[in-house]
Amino acid sequence: MLRHVIPIGRLFGISIDLDYSWFLIVGLLAWLLAVSYYPAEFRGWTPGEYWAMGVITAVMLFVSVLMHELAHSVVAQHFGIEVPRITLFLFGGVSQIATEPPDAKTEFWIAVVGPLTSLALAAFCWEVEPLVAGSQPLYALAKYLAIINLVLAIFNLIPGAPLDGGRVLRAILWRVSRNQHRATMITALTGRFFGFLLIFYGLWRMLTGDFAGGIWIAFIGWFLESAASAQTHQEALKYQLGGHIVADAMQRNIAEVHSDATLQALAEQTGLPSNGRPVVVTTPQGAIGVVTLDRIRSVPSDAWPATMAVQVMTPLQSMKTIAPNAILWSALERMGRNGADQIPVVDGNGIVGMLSREDILHYLGVLQSFQGWNGRRR
Numbered sequence: 001m002l003r004h005v006i007p008i009g010r011l012f013g014i015s016i017d018l019d020y021s022w023f024l025i026v027g028l029l030a031w032l033l034a035v036s037y038y039p040a041e042f043r044g045w046t047p048g049e050y051w052a053m054g055v056i057t058a059v060m061l062f063v064s065v066l067m068h069e070l071a072h073s074v075v076a077q078h079f080g081i082e083v084p085r086i087t088l089f090l091f092g093g094v095s096q097i098a099t100e101p102p103d104a105k106t107e108f109w110i111a112v113v114g115p116l117t118s119l120a121l122a123a124f125c126w127e128v129e130p131l132v133a134g135s136q137p138l139y140a141l142a143k144y145l146a147i148i149n150l151v152l153a154i155f156n157l158i159p160g161a162p163l164d165g166g167r168v169l170r171a172i173l174w175r176v177s178r179n180q181h182r183a184t185m186i187t188a189l190t191g192r193f194f195g196f197l198l199i200f201y202g203l204w205r206m207l208t209g210d211f212a213g214g215i216w217i218a219f220i221g222w223f224l225e226s227a228a229s230a231q232t233h234q235e236a237l238k239y240q241l242g243g244h245i246v247a248d249a250m251q252r253n254i255a256e257v258h259s260d261a262t263l264q265a266l267a268e269q270t271g272l273p274s275n276g277r278p279v280v281v282t283t284p285q286g287a288i289g290v291v292t293l294d295r296i297r298s299v300p301s302d303a304w305p306a307t308m309a310v311q312v313m314t315p316l317q318s319m320k321t322i323a324p325n326a327i328l329w330s331a332l333e334r335m336g337r338n339g340a341d342q343i344p345v346v347d348g349n350g351i352v353g354m355l356s357r358e359d360i361l362h363y364l365g366v367l368q369s370f371q372g373w374n375g376r377r378r
Contacts, residue, residue, distance in 0.1 A: 005018060006018045006020075012073065012077065014085060014086055019087050019090070021090035026055075026058045026059065030055045030058040031054065033053065033058065034050040034055075037144070041140065053141065056141065062092075064145060065152070066093060067121065068117050068152065068156075071116070071117035075113045081110075092152075104174040104180075107167060108168060111164045111170075114164045115153040115157050118152045122147075125143075126146040129142045158194050160194040161187045162191060162227045162231060166190065166191050166228075169186075170187040184235045185236075188232040191225070191231070195221045197221065198220055199218045200221075205217060241327075246345055250324065250355040254280055255280065257280075257309050262306070262307060262308055263304035277354050278290035278292045280351050286348075289316050291312055295313070319343075320343060332357070335357060343355050
């Protein structure tokens with residue numbers, strides 16, 4: 001799968017990536033600082049100094065964002081939750097936390113440490129200001145970072161998903177009500193409310209003369225509302241799939257070929273199924289890998305009689321798999337994290353089925369049809 005990110009390193013075992021949109025926002029922010037903020041606050045600099053400070057400040061802002069996200073990630077790791085990567089992008093940064101927190105207490109601490117880190121950075125920069133007052137550029141940088149980290153902390157404490165304040169609110173509601181689903185739906189709705197509020201406020205600013213500031217506020221509101229709406233749909237899907245396992249939705253009828261079969265024999269035996277499902281390669285001891293349609297097509301057809309299936313297969317031990325008794329929602333999450341459209345279902349040493357996104361959607365449709373029929377019956 002094509003990833004629109006650039007890996008820049010690892011910290012605490014976590015990959016740090018830059019989304020392509022990061023360059024857009026850093027460039028825009030550097031430009032605004034160089035032509036607007038710094039000339040208004042600090043007169044007498046050369047154009048080169050304004051631009052240099054604009055670029056340095058924009059980069060340091062994202063260093064602050066990275067520290068904010070690292071705080072979330074390190075606390076998640078402390079509670080035994082895997083964090084594969086942090087991605088910096090247009091709207092700041094996001095930690096890819098592999099699984100949901102197991103309880104409200106864990107959720108609370110993972111969420112609240114981000115704004116606390118931003119507040120600590122603001123306080124640090126505030127204390128540094130008088131120490132660097134003799135150097136105007138350093139003073140300017142410390143002053144801006146103190147203000148922006150304070151704003152970042154306050155904004156993230158808005159009590160609506162997907163912001164940290166929404167996660168804190170969800171943890172509190174979860175602890176009080178003992179109902180994670182209800183707590184998630186409430187915070188998603190509050191997130192949508194604050195998103196619409198920012199959109200209308202941004203439009204009002206545009207109509208009263210501050211077009212640039214207004215459109216940026218409205219854009220942030222749109223992003224917040226969209227993310228909260230997506231969380232609402234995701235939680236509804238999770239709730240509908242709750243209690244159902246992979247074995248309920250997986251496809252059990254999977255094509256198999258022996259490891260010594262050629263691609264020509266594979267094509268003749270399986271007919272290269274148009275559903276795109278991989279063919280399992282087996283030995284007397286069990287499955288050893290799968291051959292996908294894309295891998296078959298990567299080999300010229302005139303070479304199929306001399307190419308063994310085992311030569312182009314993906315070994316089972318290098319694949320992400322799932323057990324048939326795993327929760328169906330966890331399978332969907334795993335496919336999302338790995339960018340996979342389907343995943344082998346393994347029980348012991350054998351592949352007992354394949355699960356695809358299409359299978360999950362089909363099963364969800366069956367569930368919804370049954371629920372609708374049952375409701376009409378009552």
